[in-house]
Ligand SMILES: Nc1ncnc2c1ncn2[C@@H]1O[C@H](COP(=O)(O)OP(=O)(O)OP(=O)(O)O)[C@@H](O)[C@H]1O
């Protein structure tokens with residue numbers, strides 16, 4: 671039974687490895703997601719930020735159950751308190767749990783886009799709901815009759831959003847929904863997510879555009895090298911680097927063009943050769959000898975952090 675405090679999505683210590691062949695027939699396991707944990711509650715938008723390759727899309731695909739067949743997952747993913755088994759993922763995918771994928775290639779190339787959206791909606795009202803959603807995203811009725819290859823990048827992205835939300839899912843995972851949309855449409859899209867959350871949906875918003883996310887998100891999760899480095903109220907990101915907990919979150923904020931535009935020297939560790947110390951140790955200005963060892967997440971000042979020195 672779920673209580674009102676049960677998160678819609680709970681990810682606990684998620685790990686993802688890929689088994690692959692290297693140098694002839696030698697099989698290796700590459701652990702690209704090391705430890706991801708986060709919750710998203712009803713009515714909440716949690717934005718996920720982090721460098722390219724940090725594991726944001728893989729988290730989305732793990733929740734939906736659409737990882738490649740050579741992926742091995744450990745840890746737990748719960749939907750409304752229930753472990754998401756492959757059978758439940760199939761049952762909920764596209765209805766209760768919807769993905770707005772990072773790539774527009776997810777649209778079916780052989781089906782008119784209006785039909786794709788109506789099919790995603792399910793019931794008899796679906797066509798009408800799809801039409802209203804098309805209009806809301808500035809897509810004229812004639813667009814419904816087009817095939818994906820006839821759409822511009824921005825139109826295809828709007829069709830993906832409509833197709834995902836038309837069934838009114840309880841959990842929406844949006845993987846970079848705004849690139850190519852233009853400032854006005856991007857703002858309107860995020861405003862729509864806020865309305866969906868205010869209407870009771872839980873939204874996991876993966877984005878590079880933290881400025882835009884800060885207008886609508888309740889909390890921000892910062893990913894680094896396949897781990898959750900920090901989870902903090904969005905308010906802390908608005909207050910600036912001193913309100914944050916993890917040295918990577920602070921460096922991430924400093925690197926934004928609207929701030930100091932100061933790049934972080936170095937790169938995320940390669941998954942095949944992870945350091946024995948904290949994963950950020952090579953780049954961390956706060957590093958001490960005590961940082962040699964795996965670091966667990968802990969609660970701090972109304973958020974969570976994976977750093978032994980954070981205060
Ligand atoms: N099928 C795969 N086989 C092996 N490694 C993979 C596979 N898919 C993803 N990876 C690796 O897993 C890591 C995380 O990938 P992911 O796509 O989740 O990154 P991301 O945070 O979404 O990045 P971006 O911001 O560029 O979209 C990367 O290092 C990537 O190379």
Ligand code: SF4
Nearest residue numbers: 948951954961977978
């Ligand atoms: S544990 Fe140490 S190396 Fe890692 S982020 Fe914290 S201070 Fe830096």
Ligand SMILES: [Mg+2]
Nearest residue numbers: 726727728772
């Ligand atoms: Mg991605």
